Amino acid sequence: MYRMGILAALRSKQTKATVGVMITASHNPEEDNGVKLVEPMGEMLVPDWERYATWMANSSDEDLDSTVKKVTKEAEVDLSVPANVFIARDTRPSSVSLAQSLKDGVTAMESQLTDYGLLSTPQLHYMVRCYNTKQAYGQHTEQGYYKKLAHAFQSLHKLNDVGGGDYSNQILLDGANGVGALKVMQFLNHMESSILNITVCNDGSNGKLNEMCGADYVKVQQKPSSGMPSQVAVKCVSFDGDADRIVYFYTDTNQCFHLLDGDKIATLIAGYIQELLTQSGLELNLGLVQTAYANGSSTKYVSETLKVPVACVNTGVKHLHHKAQEFDIGVYFEANGHGTVLYSKNAEEKILQACEDPSLSKDQQKSATVLKHFVDLTNQTVGDALSDLLLVETILWAKRWTVDTWNASYTDLPNRQLKVKVADRTAVQTTDAERQCTRPAGLQDAINTLIANYQSARSFVRPSGTEDVVRVYAEAATREQADKLAYEVAGKVYDLTNGVGDRPVAPSS
Structure with missing residues (x-):
């Protein structure tokens, strides 16, 4: 952690921007811990600097000074440039002391730091991007994060309020006994209580982080998390320990378990965006990015039924994120539930113009306005379980779908x-x-x-x-x-x- 504090300061100097460091081991057991470094636009660390991180981690204490000099020389870092680092941590007991070691590394480089304390991983990614875009992306505070999501979600709820249908706003949420549980409860304070009825389970008051719960447990074990009440046909959601993954699931009247993972979420979002593009008359290049782990049925459904282009890349979110940037609108998800949507500058500008374009019909303008709020509801920096939950609920509300109706869009191959x-x-x-x-x-x-x-x-x-x-x-x-x-x-x-x-x-x- 000390060495990663030094590395973060070097990256900040090299980019002449604020960077972030998140202390977390994500979906791993509570006794594990690790670190994630955040780029100036909220993305994950670039490959060249992953190599430098490996050098730093494997350097002996005696060679650390020469390793730092080696990184500084190869990366062409100007040490006279000031550095600024945002840091945050998850709820693991070890995170507090490790945060101190991280701070020591940052301050050893005579760099500024802001300690946000407990945050979800996507929140820190969001803060870094907001700060570096001079608030154009949003306010770089936790309250600013909640307010942006709440405003966009409530605006979409009103725009799509056409009545009827079988949609239910009742959700049982598995917080994996992690930071996501805390943040969901704080977010709900910014919402009109009638819109979402979320009951948070595994909120950290009992049980260990990620132990027999969380998105990874549900995905791998193909069964509900422990610590959740057994309720038939109730929509359930599971986050992972640092709240950057999400999966949905439910148990039907025959006691059969159904999982709606990253593939189901990706196809739902891609299909909805395609509908909005068609309804608004916007001509933008939409694509879905998957890995080889994506279920074959999902790929067939997207390419043959939705007629949305599908790209396949190597496993790892960084590969999906990079490929998604090649589209005007790129949807990407790993089957494990980690994903988001990226919008190019061209796409965002065209969407905003369409909202006020007098040559378009009122219905076309409305669809463009829905898409504008949908963009604001999306955390484009990295997968964000809370943002993704709100995107899914927006679509289910607009379509008046139950989770069972959503699941029936296509059937996963075993x-x-x-x-x-x-x-x-x-x-x-x-x-x-x-x-x-x-x-x-x-x-x-x-x-x-x-x-x-x-x-x-x-x-x-x-x-x-x-x-x-x-x-x-x-x-x-x-x-x-x-x-x-x-x-x-x-x-x-x-x-x-x-x-x-x-x-x-x-x-x-």
Whole structure:
């Protein structure tokens, strides 16, 4: 943390702008902790500086001074330039002491800092962008963040108030015993109480952060979080520990669990924006960005039914964010629920002009106005669970949809994820946005042969970025087929990569 404080100060000097540092380990267990660095426009750290961060982290104490000089020289940092760093932390017990080490690193570089205390990760990203845009994006305060979202959401609620339908404003929210629970409750103080009826569960008063709760738990375990009351057909939402991921879920009258993950959220948002563009007459380039983990049914639904272009990139939000910038309006989500919408300067200007364009009909102007508030409701810096929740609820209200109606837009193919321990993860290399394996020789051919045995099947493998494991993804027409394919592919990975431990074998049914 001390070293990352130094690095943040160097990045601030190099960009001649304010940067941010968030102390969090996101969806990881409470005993873990980590750090996320924030770029001047609220985006994640650029790849070159990820490399410098690795240098700093791996440097010995004796070599730290020379490592700092090496970074300063290679990045062409002018040390005479003043630096300013915003910092914040999540609710982990370790975050307080780690924040002090971070501050020590910043002050060691004779740099200014602002400590925001407890914030969600997306809130800090938002603050940094607001400050660097001289408030054009919003006020760089927590109250300013709430006010901007509340105003946009309530404006959209009134614009879409046409009556009728089965929409319910009742939500059970799983706060993962993290900072998101606190921030939702604070946000609700800025809202008219009749618009949203949110009951916050796992609010941190009992239970450990992310333990048997949170978005990652719901996504991976395919079941509701503990600490939530069992209610049939009630709309449920789960945040992760630092509130940059969100998934929806519910249990139907047959006690069947249904998950609406990042794919469902992305398709809902992309479809709604496309409707607004059509209704307003605006001609803007809309696209959806996914990773290989996106369910095949979602990709087919977007490209064939919604007719929205789909791009696939390597796993990691930074890759999705970068690709989404190539569109006038780029929607991106990982299946785990991390995502947002990006609007180009050209798109925002055209939307604002259309709101007041006398050559357009009243209905066209109204659709453009809805889109303008939808832009304001979006945290364009990074995935934001609260902002994304409000975007989804805006759309469900406008369409008068229940969560069941939303879920019925398309049916996910059953899928299974596994991981195989290997001696060296670099033995596996991929191409085509990680969908095709180029090494070891013969592995992709073996995967193709296995896929051919199943209906609507797809499978890929990719090495972990942090540990010596290879991740396996498989989907097929039935749960049984998806499970069987996943274990068969995992077995091939084990055989061809010097697998460690026991060879993967499907559990007996």
